[in-house]
Amino acid sequence: MEKATRPAVTLRAMSEADLEAAHALSRELNWPHRLEDWQFFLEFGQGVVAERDGAVVGTAMCWLFGEKAGTLGMVIVSPDAQGLGIGRKLMAAVMDILGNRTMMLHATEEGLSLYQSLGFVAVGEVFQHQGTAFSVPLPELLPDERVRPMGLRDMEIITDLDARATGMDRRRLIDTMDKSALGVMLTRDHEVAGFALFRKFGRGYVVGPTVAPDIGGAKALISHWLGANAGMFCRVDVTEASGLSPWLDELGLQRVGRVTRMIRGTPVPVDAEFHTFSLVTQALG
Known part of the structure; x- marks a missing residue:
C-alpha cells in the first residue's frame, strides 16, 4: 500500500x-x-x-x-x-x-512562542481600541498651544518628528501615506511639537501615527480626529506606556485586543523629547 x-x-x-x-x-x-x-x-x-x-x-x-x-x-x-x-x-x-537590521514586530498570543524561538524579546504591549465616539470633550490646551491642519510644508517636519520618536527612517511610509491620509499639527509657542494622521483602514478609520511630547499633547491630537468624526467607526492602537488606554475606554473606543511588542537586535536610539502614542498599524509600528 x-x-x-x-x-x-x-x-x-x-x-x-x-x-x-x-x-x-x-x-x-x-x-x-x-x-x-x-x-x-x-x-x-x-x-x-x-x-x-x-x-x-x-x-x-x-x-x-x-x-x-x-x-x-x-x-x-x-x-x-x-x-x-x-x-x-x-x-x-x-x-x-x-x-x-534591528527587527520589530507585534505578536499575537498564537505567534508568541514562534517569535521567542527566533530570538525576539518582549519589550511591552500595544492595546487595540476601536468603536464609535459620539461625544468627545474639547481637550484642555496649554497656553499658546493649538491644533491646526497639516500644510504642504509640514511633510518634512512630520518625517523628522517620526524619525526622532521611532529611531527609524520611515520617509517612504510617510510619503505613501500622504496620498490618502489627513493630518493635524500640534504647536506650542508657534513651534510644531507633534502631529497625528487619520486615514481609512480596515472597517473604518485609524488615528495614527500620533507623535507628541507628552500625553496631554497626544490627547489634543487624537481628540481632534475623534471629535471631527463623531459617530464614525475609528481605531486607535496605543502603547501600554502611553497611558491612553483608560481614556479611550471612557470615550467609547473599547479595548478589544492586545499584542506583545517584540524586538530582535539592539534597540534603536530615539529622541526622549518625542514619543509615539498611537501606531500606523500593528504591522508597521
Whole structure:
C-alpha cells in the first residue's frame, strides 16, 4: 500500500497578483484589512508567500526603515496548512530580507512562542481600541498651544518628528501615506511639537501615527480626529506606556485586543523629547 505524502510547500516573492489571495487569508482569520490595505503595505514593503498545490496558504511581509531597523508582520498561515512549519519558513525568509537590521514586530498570543524561538524579546504591549465616539470633550490646551491642519510644508517636519520618536527612517511610509491620509499639527509657542494622521483602514478609520511630547499633547491630537468624526467607526492602537488606554475606554473606543511588542537586535536610539502614542498599524509600528 502506497503511503500518502503531503503536497510540497514552496516560497516565493509576493507580487501584486497575490494580493487577492492574501486578502482572502486575512479574512479567513477575521482580520479587518481591506484589499486596499494590502496594496498599501506592498507599495513600500516586501512580502513572501507560501504556495501549496498552486494555492497561496501563507504570507509574511517586512518593511525596511533605513539601514539599521525594520518591521515585519502580516504573518498568516491558513488554518488548513498549519502544523507544517510554514510560519517558521516564512519568518526565516523575511528575516533574511531584513538582514542585520534591528527587527520589530507585534505578536499575537498564537505567534508568541514562534517569535521567542527566533530570538525576539518582549519589550511591552500595544492595546487595540476601536468603536464609535459620539461625544468627545474639547481637550484642555496649554497656553499658546493649538491644533491646526497639516500644510504642504509640514511633510518634512512630520518625517523628522517620526524619525526622532521611532529611531527609524520611515520617509517612504510617510510619503505613501500622504496620498490618502489627513493630518493635524500640534504647536506650542508657534513651534510644531507633534502631529497625528487619520486615514481609512480596515472597517473604518485609524488615528495614527500620533507623535507628541507628552500625553496631554497626544490627547489634543487624537481628540481632534475623534471629535471631527463623531459617530464614525475609528481605531486607535496605543502603547501600554502611553497611558491612553483608560481614556479611550471612557470615550467609547473599547479595548478589544492586545499584542506583545517584540524586538530582535539592539534597540534603536530615539529622541526622549518625542514619543509615539498611537501606531500606523500593528504591522508597521
